[in-house]
Amino acid sequence: MYKKLEKCLKSIRKKTDFKPEKAVILGSGLGDYAEKIKIEKVVKYTDIEDFPVSTVQGHKGQFVFGYVKDVPVVLMQGRVHYYEGYSMQDVVLPTRLMGVMGAKKILLTNAAGGVNPSFRPGDFMLITDHITTAVPSPLIGPNIEELGTRFPDMSEVYSKNLQKIIRKSAKDCGIPLQEGVYVQLTGPNYETPAEIRMVRSWGADAVGMSTACEAMAARHMGMEVCGISCITNMAAGVSDAKLNHAEVQETADRVAKDFEKLVTDVIDAI
Numbered sequence: 001m002y003k004k005l006e007k008c009l010k011s012i013r014k015k016t017d018f019k020p021e022k023a024v025i026l027g028s029g030l031g032d033y034a035e036k037i038k039i040e041k042v043v044k045y046t047d048i049e050d051f052p053v054s055t056v057q058g059h060k061g062q063f064v065f066g067y068v069k070d071v072p073v074v075l076m077q078g079r080v081h082y083y084e085g086y087s088m089q090d091v092v093l094p095t096r097l098m099g100v101m102g103a104k105k106i107l108l109t110n111a112a113g114g115v116n117p118s119f120r121p122g123d124f125m126l127i128t129d130h131i132t133t134a135v136p137s138p139l140i141g142p143n144i145e146e147l148g149t150r151f152p153d154m155s156e157v158y159s160k161n162l163q164k165i166i167r168k169s170a171k172d173c174g175i176p177l178q179e180g181v182y183v184q185l186t187g188p189n190y191e192t193p194a195e196i197r198m199v200r201s202w203g204a205d206a207v208g209m210s211t212a213c214e215a216m217a218a219r220h221m222g223m224e225v226c227g228i229s230c231i232t233n234m235a236a237g238v239s240d241a242k243l244n245h246a247e248v249q250e251t252a253d254r255v256a257k258d259f260e261k262l263v264t265d266v267i268d269a270i
């Protein structure tokens with residue numbers, strides 16, 4: 001796996017020697033954000049040797065290197081999901097790649113279903129912790145010693161310090177911010193009401209199909225991690241509504257302006 005990572009890094013370094021300080025994974029609704037920053041270089045996933053390529057409609061697949069308020073960043077426009085059929089190791093390869101490119105901090109964003117009944121579609125949720133019990137760990141397999149230890153601590157995956165900064169950013173932007181625990185399930189199907197009752201009893205506030213595995217891989221290699229979910233819908237059974245991808249995208253698009261504003265402020269502040 002480390003060899004594969006090195007090969008991808010070499011492939012990117014042939015195109016750019018840009019050194020990002022911070023990495024951002026753009027979830028649904030933030031798809032256009034990358035076009036709004038000061039772009040230095042775009043590298044398509046398909047142009048990186050051995051790179052897992054995303055298949056989801058509406059997800060662009062590229063790294064965008066550039067500046068947000070003078071901060072050198074790498075943005076992932078389109079992520080790789082486990083439900084596409086990749087191994088978890090491949091799913092987190094892009095995260096690791098951004099780490100070895102030099103990013104010390106990573107902001108993870110996503111669209112998620114609201115499990116906490118006090119949430120509303122269109123809310124933003126600061127991720128304070130996560131549950132990944134229902135998906136394989138990306139750290140299974142031979143440990144990549146070059147990146148981190150065999151049994152990494154996960155007692156503070158989402159940096160308390162960065163959480164504090166994000167709360168202040170949201171306040172400064174005048175954007176209300178919920179907070180809670182994100183649970184990652186495999187997808188691609190949405191959950192049943194019984195599954196949502198289960199994850200609620202586990203302590204989850206939001207449910208999605210990404211992010212937590214990336215957070216784990218980033219922590220493993222010592223990056224500082226933070227995350228924000230856009231609650232695009234109430235999870236199955238929390239409201240009577242049936243779920244569909246169009247609704248998720250619609251809500252994400254509706255609040256995209258605020259999400260972009262918050263993300264810009266957070267990138268600068270963290």
Ligand code: HPA
Pocket residue numbers: 111112113114190191207208209232233234235236243248
């Ligand atoms: N479940 C899982 N993933 C999601 C959801 C959901 O309800 N909404 C957006 N991503």
